[in-house]
Every structure is written in structure tokens, then in C-alpha cells.
Amino acid sequence: MHTDQLIACPTCDVLNRDQDVKPHTVARCARCGTVLAAPKSGAMTQIAMLSLTALVLLAAAAGFPFLELRAQGLSHQASVLDAVLAFSRGPMAPLSLATGLLIVLLPAARYSALIYTLAPMALGWRPAPHAAAAYRWAERLKPWAMAEIFIIGVAVALVKVSGLARVGLGPAFWAFAALLVVTILTDNAICRLTVWKTLKSRSAS
Amino acid sequence: MENPEKPQRFLTAAAAGLAGCRACGTANPGDARACTCCGSPLAAAGPASLQRVWAWLAAGLIAYVPANVYPMLRTTTFGRSSENTLIGGIAELFSHGSYGVALIVFFASIVIPVAKFLAIAYLAVSVRRPAALGSHGRLVLYEVVEFIGRWSMIDVFVVAILTALVQLDFAAAIAPGMAAVSFAISVAFTMLAAQSFDPRLIWNAESENLNDHA
Ligand SMILES: [Zn+2]
Ligand SMILES: [Zn+2]
Numbered sequence: 001m002h003t004d005q006l007i008a009c010p011t012c013d014v015l016n017r018d019q020d021v022k023p024h025t026v027a028r029c030a031r032c033g034t035v036l037a038a039p040k041s042g043a044m045t046q047i048a049m050l051s052l053t054a055l056v057l058l059a060a061a062a063g064f065p066f067l068e069l070r071a072q073g074l075s076h077q078a079s080v081l082d083a084v085l086a087f088s089r090g091p092m093a094p095l096s097l098a099t100g101l102l103i104v105l106l107p108a109a110r111y112s113a114l115i116y117t118l119a120p121m122a123l124g125w126r127p128a129p130h131a132a133a134a135y136r137w138a139e140r141l142k143p144w145a146m147a148e149i150f151i152i153g154v155a156v157a158l159v160k161v162s163g164l165a166r167v168g169l170g171p172a173f174w175a176f177a178a179l180l181v182v183t184i185l186t187d188n189a190i191c192r193l194t195v196w197k198t199l200k201s202r203s204a205s
Numbered sequence: 206m207e208n209p210e211k212p213q214r215f216l217t218a219a220a221a222g223l224a225g226c227r228a229c230g231t232a233n234p235g236d237a238r239a240c241t242c243c244g245s246p247l248a249a250a251g252p253a254s255l256q257r258v259w260a261w262l263a264a265g266l267i268a269y270v271p272a273n274v275y276p277m278l279r280t281t282t283f284g285r286s287s288e289n290t291l292i293g294g295i296a297e298l299f300s301h302g303s304y305g306v307a308l309i310v311f312f313a314s315i316v317i318p319v320a321k322f323l324a325i326a327y328l329a330v331s332v333r334r335p336a337a338l339g340s341h342g343r344l345v346l347y348e349v350v351e352f353i354g355r356w357s358m359i360d361v362f363v364v365a366i367l368t369a370l371v372q373l374d375f376a377a378a379i380a381p382g383m384a385a386v387s388f389a390i391s392v393a394f395t396m397l398a399a400q401s402f403d404p405r406l407i408w409n410a411e412s413e414n415l416n417d418h419a
Contacts, residue, residue, distance in 0.1 A: 003232040008218035008225025011344065012408040013250070015216050015223070015232060031215045031408070032344055036230065067366070072376045082369040083362075095386050098393075099365045102358065132243050136228060143355055143396060146362075152309070153362030159306040160298065160367060164282070164377055196229035200242050 007036050007193065038191040044198065045122040050186040051114040057179045058111070058147060062104045066154055066172035071165030079172060080104060080150075107145035107183075113138035114186075118195070127203050135199065139192060148183040151176040217408070219249060227403070250405035257401040258329050265394030266322055268387045276382035277364055283376065291315070291360065291384060313359040318391065321357075324350045325398050332406045343407045350399050354392070361389045 007016045009029040016036055021027045027037040040046075065077035084100040117135040120128050128134075154176065158167055218225035224233040224247045226240040233241050240247055248254065276288035289297065291314050298307035324346055327336075331343060338346065364385040371379040 003223060003234075006218075006223075006232045007230040008223065008232045010225070010227045010230050011404045012215075013217040013219055013225045013405045014408075015218055015221060015225075032341070067370050069370050074376060076370060076372055078366065078369040083365045085369070092381050092386060095361070095365070095381065095389055098389055099362070103362070136243055136245060139228065143351070143400070146355060146358055149356055149358055150362050152313075152356075153359050153366055156306050156310060156359060156363045157366040157370065159303045160294075160363065161371060163301060164371065192228075193230050196231075196243060200229075200231075 009034055009036065010193070035191060035193070037194050037197065039194050040189075040191075043189055043191070043194070044118050047186060047189045048115055048118045048122045050182055050189065051111040051118070054111045054179060054182045054186065055108065055115070057175050057182060058104065058108055061147070061172045061175035061179055064172035064175065065170035066176065067158065068168040068170055069161060069165045070168070077170065079170075102144060102146040103150045104147070106141050107147040110138050110141040110145045111186075113141070114190075117199070121195075121198055121202060127199055131199060131203075135195060142187075147176070148180040151180050217405075219405075224249070225405075227405075248403075250403040250409055254401055254403045255329055255332060255406070258325065258398050261394050261398035261401055262322065262325050262329070265391045265398055268391035268394060269318060269322075270387075272384045272388035272391055275384040275387065277360070277384040277388070278367065279380045279382055280371075281378045281380075288382065291388070294360075310360060310363070313357050314388070317353055317357045318395065321350055321354050321395050321399070325395065325402065328402055328407070332409070340407050344404060347399075347402065347404050347407065354396050354399055357392045357395075358389070361385055361392070 005018050007018045008014070009016060009032060011034040012029060012032040014029060014031045016027075016029055019027060019037075021037040021039055023039050023041045025038075026035055028034065029036055062080045065079045065082075068075060068077045080103055084096055084103070088096040113134040116128055117131045117138065120126065120131070151173075154173060158169075161167055218232050221232075222235045224235050224237050225231075226233060226243060226245055226247060228245040229240060229243040231240055231242040233247060237247055239245065273291055275290070277291050277294055278289045280287050280289065295307055295311050295314070298310060327338075328343060328347055328350075330336075331338070336343065364381050367379045368381050371377050
């Protein structure tokens with residue numbers, strides 16, 4: 001048997017036969033149950049559209065204020081940019097950089113890479129140059145893109161300052177909430193091995 | 206030689222002289238250095254990857270100590286300054302009656318990091334010696350660790366948000382403490398430890414044990 005017809009399970013290394021899987025069914029590794037293929041009709045279009053939505057939401061979430069604080073006649077608004085710059089004073093500068101990376105830059109990079117890889121697939125075109133490298137990076141960035149974790153942080157902060165002052169929600173709060181949903185939808189729509197298989201077959205044809 | 210108790214013997218790519226890619230599942234020729242499909246570097250699941258796991262885990266553990274000792278936040282209200290450690294912040298939330306939020310922070314900052322240290326160490330140790338938990342159990346443990354570890358960052362973001370938000374001159378101001386940095390570093394290091402662990406090792410141990418007993 002030629003090695004093209006085999007899939008080495010990414011989790012347990014067992015060789016599985018690469019069967020043609022019907023849309024909306026799932027092929028799993030015989031030993032560990034890892035999903036090897038889960039083709040869905042229109043999945044590429046769906047992921048590309050979701051990624052585009054996420055990018056727009058991310059821009060809104062970064063720019064607008066997410067909380068407003070009022071106390072003693074003073075008021076103060078904070079956007080993500082402010083939160084990132086909050087650490088830039090004093091010895092906390094690396095933390096400021098890390099926060100900016102985790103909340104804005106890495107999620108933006110991941111969604112851009114997803115669009116770059118999958119939009120040509122969705123349109124039925126040949127993969128863009130270096131699409132494989134772009135998708136590999138999108139997968140590597142996944143655990144480090146933490147925009148959806150930030151919203152929980154905002155919720156906790158809201159409770160913490162509620163004793164100190166009156167707090168109002170800004171537009172970015174809702175952008176982050178929507179981003180949480182879009183991120184979950186995107187991650188559920190992506191089947192890594194199916195994307196690789198599509199990439200491989202499209203670049204060969 | 207064959208163990209009659211085991212109904213199925215599985216052939217791994219490594220046993221077949223091939224190099225399986227952990228990113229895309231391509232079975233590459235055994236001598237390939239990078240995957241022919243996706244370009245990911247190929248490395249056999251071996252002791253080298255375990256060494257990296259232990260190194261990142263130790264670094265994460267070391268960074269977790271100052272994260273608990275030093276203040277996370279420095280709050281100044283009307284000229285009076287107070288400092289809050291990680292546990293102090295949770296206790297304060299609890300005393301204010303915000304049990305739900307206190308519980309979230311307690312899980313994200315204490316339970317998840319500690320459970321993660323133990324889980325990764327257990328996974329790394331059980332590669333070498335027979336484990337109480339079967340292969341499937343350990344795989345589930347690995348997947349839970351991978352999924353849940355990043356949520357520990359919540360408290361770092363809380364500190365960033367509070368610092369940015371609470372800048373009301375004399376009335377109230379919040380500044381981050383040393384613990385915020387070490388906690389962020391600790392979470393990042395343990396995430397790297399989890400990512401360095403090669404799940405194929407879980408099953409390698411099983412097949413070696415089978416050979417021993419056969
Ligand atoms: Zn498997
Ligand atoms: Zn590959």
C-alpha cells in the first residue's frame with residue numbers, strides 16, 4: 001500500500017487507512033478515537049466568513065472602551081489599548097507587551113492566516129503561495145490567541161471595582177462577548193486534518 | 206509472541222519505518238526531517254521531548270512561587286495604600302459576597318495551575334513506568350490539560366484591566382505588582398510544557414509493556 005493512502009494519527013501514531021469520508025460523517029482513529037476527517041459541505045466558506053467576522057469584532061474590541069468608571073464626580077474609560085499600556089509604566093513593560101500580543105495581535109494574526117489559507121479554498125481556487133506555512137502558523141497560534149479569555153477577565157474586574165465606583169459597560173464589552181461566540185464557532189468548524197487534506201489535493205491538481 | 210488477550214495489534218507509523226506528522230497526519234518516509242505535506246519538523250517521540258517537558262514544568266513551578274508571595278495589585282484609595290496577593294484577592298471577593306466570581310478566580314489561579322503541574326508530571330512519569338490510569342484515561346487528561354491551561358491567564362488580564370480602569374487620581378488608583386508578571390510567566394511556561402509533551406509517548410509505553418509481558 002502506498003503511504004498516500006495512510007494517515008498517521010497525530011495523537012497516537014497508528015496508521016489508519018485514508019478512506020473517502022462522506023460529508024457530515026466523521027472518521028476516527030481506530031486506537032485512540034482522534035478525529036481524522038470530518039468533511040462538511042461549505043465548511044471552508046463558513047470558517048473564512050467567521051474569521052472575517054472575528055477580525056472586524058477584534059478591531060472594534062480593541063479600539064472602543066470596554067468599561068467606564070464613575071466615582072466622586074470623576075470618570076475614566078478604558079479600552080484594550082489602555083489595558084495594554086497600563087503595564088508600560090515601570091518594570092511591567094514586558095507584561096504590557098504580552099497582554100497586547102495575547103489579546104489583540106496573536107488573535108488578529110491567527111484569523112488573518114485562516115482567511116489567507118481558507119478563502120481561496122472556499123472560492124475553489126488554488127491555494128495561495130505559502131498557504132501551508134500560513135495554516136501551520138494559524139494552528140500553532142491557536143492556544144496563544146486569548147481574546148475570548150479576556151472577556152472573563154473583564155467580568156471579574158467588573159465585580160471587583162463595583163464596590164469602589166459605578167461601572168458602565170462600553171461597546172467593546174459587547175464586541176468581546178460576540179468574539180467569544182465567534183471563536184467557539186470557528187474552532188468547532190475547523191477540522192485540522194480535513195483542511196490539510198483539502199490543501200494537499202488542491203495544490204496537487 | 207502475540208498476546209492472545211489483545212484482540213487488535215495496531216501498527217504505528219514509527220513501527221512501520223515511517224515518520225508520522227503530528228500536524229497533518231501525513232505518513233512521511235522514515236528519514237524525512239520535515240513533513241512533505243505541511244513542512245512541520247518531524248521528531249520521533251523520544252526522551253528529548255520529555256526533557257523539554259520537565260524543563261518547562263520546572264521553570265513554570267519556580268515562577269509560580271513569587272506569583273503567590275508577592276502582591277498582585279497595589280490599590281491606593283484616598284492616599285491609603287493596600288496590597289493584595291493572589292489569595293488575598295480571592296479572600297476579599299469572598300468576603301464581599303461575590304462567591305461566583307471568587308470561585309472563578311480561585312479555579313483559574315490556584316486549582317488549574319496546581320492541577321496542571323501534577324497532571325503534566327504524572328503524564329511524563331507514566332511514560333516510563335506502568336500507570337494506574339490506562340492509555341485512554343491519560344489521553345483524556347492530556348487533552349483537558351491542553352484545553353484548560355490557557356484559562357489561567359484570567360487573573361493577569363484582571364490586573365491589566367483594573368490598572369487601566371482605576372486611575373481616578375486621588376480617589377482611587379491601582380497598580381500591578383510583581384506577582385502579575387511571575388504569574389503570567391508561570392502560565393506561559395506550563396503551556397509550553399503541555400505543548401512539549403508528545404501524546405504518542407502515552408501509547409509507546411503501552412506497546413513496550415506489552416512486549417515485556419508477552
Ligand atoms: Zn490515534
Ligand atoms: Zn505534516
